[in-house]
Amino acid sequence: MAAPSCGTMMEAVGNGIPAGDKLVLRGLKFHGYHGVKPEEKTLGQKFVIDVDAWMDLRKAGKSDDLSDTLSYTAIYRIVKEVVEGQSQNLLESVAQMIASKIFTNHPQISAVRVQVKKPHVAVPGSLDYLGVEIIRYRSIDAPN
Template sequence: MAQADKIILSDLAFYGYHGVMLEENSLGQRFRLDIECGVDLSTACQSDDVNQTISYVDIFSVIQTAFEERRFKLIEALAQHIADRLFDSFEHFEWVRIRVRKPEAPIPVVVGEFAIEIFRERTNR
């Protein structure tokens, strides 16, 4: 990871039906996502021109569509799907880091959450 610039969308909340257990598929649950997208922001920093960066709204729209367009048993697969959609949509992204959290997984725990995190770099496609 050569560059340190990134666009961050954190603590995004979605309601979905991802999971292995029957309750997760029928009742659904809340999910929290943290997304970091590695992109060179130096031109935008120097120019103060909105056209030289990537809109948070556009990034969110891709994430939301990817989250909702199909159901996954594993949140690992969900995270990979979101990463793929981000790379497909934004050619300047060098890498993405995605954390998917299940704060209400159907497991008897009083406090806490379960999560995965993936880091993917763009490969020549």
């Protein structure tokens, strides 16, 4: 079975963000070893992840039955596995891996937004975090 694609799709609001129902996970915190500096690979650091996963929630809204939706913990486990797993150089890679695994494991998800934040970075000045955000759409004909 071929892996699902994470491509782009034109069905989005003017700013590129999909419309419709979604599951929302905010502020997931994990210790990981991502980055290009040697100390990032050996000491690691905290990462904060936000995820939006678009899917049709009407049936679950009417039935009030967990089997008609997707448990938040299923997405949480994917994020935890990726962030606490194999070291990546780029946050872009971490975000893409999360999006790809969500699509692979949950065919009911039509789009996903993943934000990966590094709150503790060695830059001069005060900041909350640095990071990346990606939006991916399930697409039959687009490459991963």
